[in-house]
Amino acid sequence: MFSVKKPAVLRQDALASLVVFLVALPLCVGVAVASGVPAELGLITGIVGGLVVGAMPGSTFQVSGPAAGLTVLVFEAVREFGLGMLGAIVLVTGLLQLALGALRFGRWFRAISVAVVHGMLAGIGLVLLFGQLYTMADVKQPRSGMEKIAGVPGLAVDIVTDGDALTAFAVGAATIAVLVLWKKLPGKAQLVPAPLVAVALATAVTALGGLDIANVEVKGLLDAVQPPGLNDLTSLASVAVLGTVLAFTLIASAESLFSAAAVDRMHDGPRTHYDKELLAQGLGNTVCGVLGALPMTAVIVRSAANVQAGARTPLSRVLHGAWLLLFAVLLPAAIGVIPLAALAGVLVHAGCKLVPVKEIGPLWRDHRGEAVILAVTAVAIVTTSMFEGVVLGLLLAVVKSAWETSKIHVEVREDDGRMTVVLTGNATFLRLPRILETLEALPQDRPIELDLSPLRHVDHACRTALEAWAARHNDADTEPVRLRHARLTAVA
Secondary structure, eight states, rough: OOOOOOHHHHHHHHHHHHHHHHHHHHHHHHHHHHTSSSSHHHHHHHHHHHHHHHSSSOSSSSOOOOGGGGGGHHHHHHHHHHHHHHHHHHHHHHHHHHHHHHOOGGGGGGSSSSSHHHHHHHHHHHHHHHHHHHTTTTTTOSSSSHHHHHHHHHHHHHHHHHHHHHHHHHHHHHHHHHHHHTSSSSSSSSSSOHHHHHHHHHHHHHHHHHHOOHHHHHOHHHOOOOOOOHHHHHHSSHHHHHHHHHHHHHHHHHHHHHHHHHHTTHHHHHHHOOHHHHHHHHHHHHHHHHHHHHEEEHHHHHHHHHHHHHHOOOOHHHHHHHHEEEEHHHHGGGGGGGGGGHHHHHHHHHHHHSOOOOHHHHHOOOOOOHHHHHHHHHHHHHHHHHHHHHHEEEEHHHHHHHHHTTEEEEEEEETTTTTEEEEEEEOOOOGGGHHHHHHHHHOTSEEEEEOOOEEEEHEEEEHHHOOOOOOOOTTTOOOOOOETTTTTEOOO
16 A cells, blocks of 8 residues: 655645546546446446555556547447446456466566557557547447448538538537647646546537537446346356457556556656556456446556656545546536537547557668558458457567577588588578578589588477488489588488
């Protein structure tokens, strides 16, 4: 736990918690609506992220809650399995994270290719962006990512020809404009979070202008809680559900721990203990699962706001959860006046920020393989699903690493009528075609020595293929090929 000994520290943490609360409020509601669940479930996840995860050891300043990065996956899960199954999926996700943290797997999530993570976020951002364009116009979203992209021309026609759609879209576009322009104002103005200002202005304009556009539907915090039932828990044995659980676990854990690494670079305080942070995330998701709420991750936007607001201890994280709870209990009706188009605008802006546009050019110039992995992962998520896209990206990253570490240099030299072939580097099956192509081009009527002693590694497939080539290459009237292995033994 933590303690606050100085009044100045307490005051600073209290002020920082208010800033984080104002950033988190519209995002909690917006992520829930975009995920196809009641708005209150987003608030519940934010509350748990503050009161439960905020009080746990791990990262000092990182703030957790519902994240845009899981919106697409949650939406697909709710559509396929139903809202009742969401709690069961999140519950098992939390238990898996607890197990991984207890087994000290937290540090290993840092080994996931950055290109895969950026590609994952880019794919999520594209699906989120194109999907929320429809919500901005108060039009039902198509099902798949490709259908959302392909339907944009038709959406544009609907916006131009339908007055109601045009009005709603204008509110969403104005919200995005405020988010973009707010950062250009003086520093003192930016003490008020841009998402709060944008949503508040859109709500005021909609109410004062009497605009007939859809608002957020509100039930009540307790009414929104839907613990998983026995039927939901027994359905977890389904292969499709287990795949979703694995996707939730991988993405939530990786995003949280990558966020922790980014937050650590923003301050000079205590560093994150990754295993403990994974345990904290697991406990938070377990509680969210029991309550039937959204899954949580650490959220870089709120975490950065917490650091920039001058937080000194984890107390700011806990207090932000308390403010969310008080708001949801005392002022639930305030949520019901927020226009959906404004929240969609916030998420379109968030989706754009998930696509690393500025990094793609330098990445392509310096590390083309990484750029390809990023692009393939993003496109696969848009065209197939989150889980399949991430798995494909991870496989590509492993293949790329294997290819780069299996570099081989083949040197052919001639001395007194004898040919010597020296292999240097790592001889694996990935480089076997090149090696055999060089060896098979050698004359069959000359003595040949194949020197493998400089090799740092030779796998079984490569060794077997080289020995087979040596046994059959030379003519019957020529001295057999000699193999010099790593132990400097000659084999006829």
